[in-house]
């Protein structure tokens with residue numbers, strides 16, 4: 371089998387949780403298939419960060435000054451990949467990676483399969499489970515060839531036997547060119563809050579909060595929990611909260627370890643954006659609220675009673 375490339379995502383010098391899961395998976399996958407793993411990322415990391423993964427032999431820092439504007443000429447990356455005899459590519463879906471990956475897959479004439487939850491070797495080729503219809507269904511597909519690119523859904527989770535190692539990992543860097551026809555004028559990253567798509571804990575609030583002046587309790591509790599704040603669509607439509615907090619079919623898709631939904635009814639359009647969450651806790655004063663059917667844990671109660679008590683409990687510990 372040819373070698374494996376893994377593209378990791380990071381924020382402020384930290385590898386994201388979903389990319390850590392990707393490294394666990396691909397490192398073990400490579401061992402099982404007798405391949406070497408080359409890791410690529412957009413920040414300079416030390417080799418020690420990867421040495422515990424037995425199959426990883428190289429980390430390449432892709433220096434891309436205008437990547438944020440999707441404004442890079444990726445030819446140098448393409449040359450580097452070809453020199454490493456890479457057959458299989460893995461990454462976790464982000465807008466940026468989707469843009470780059472589709473270009474690489476197209477140049478290499480290999481299939482790009484998106485929103486993958488699981489991949490397995492079968493007698494001839496590989497079998498993949500994909501999430502479709504905003505996570506409401508899955509389909510199983512098959513690839514016959516050995517070369518492909520897989521874009522995992524953020525909520526993917528695959529257990530393989532672990533192969534802890536003490537690998538010697540080489541470091542290298544490549545610099546992408548800049549597309550001169552397309553210029554980055556300004557860049558305003560959101561600050562001060564945990565980005566929703568990467569958050570391990572998300573605290574969501576809906577119309578049950580009645581008025582934007584009541585959001586202090588959501589913010590205080592989120593701070594105490596280390597959570598990102600989210601909201602339902604009507605809440606952002608009413609301008610109670612900024613639009614980038616709106617989760618659901620028409621908003622941000624999230625896949626945290628824990629989603630706490632407070633005063634949200636659980637309409638199907640909301641669920642479409644949050645059903646990648648590992649555990650869901652619902653707090654609602656209506657025992658018939660549809661969200662309870664999709665919850666791992668539920669509290670039937672008034673958010674203005676339950677949340678302050680939860681906040682006091684957390685503060686007292």
Ligand SMILES: Cc1cc2nc3c(=O)[nH]c(=O)nc-3n(C[C@H](O)[C@H](O)[C@H](O)COP(=O)(O)OP(=O)(O)OC[C@H]3O[C@@H](n4cnc5c(N)ncnc54)[C@H](O)[C@@H]3O)c2cc1C
Pocket residue numbers: 575576577578579601602603604605616617618619620621632633634635636637638639640643653654655656659671672673674
């Ligand atoms: C095409 C389309 C796309 C859509 N996309 C999205 C989307 O992406 N995301 C999204 O969220 N919605 C979306 N919607 C809207 C969706 O259908 C629902 O209307 C919306 O999710 C409801 O928001 P909500 O639960 O905050 O409000 P409500 O439906 O008004 O529910 C409020 C809930 O709070 C509870 N409650 C009230 N007071 C309290 C209290 N004191 N304590 C505890 N609980 C209380 C109530 O029992 C109720 O269950 C979309 C709709 C359409 C038609």
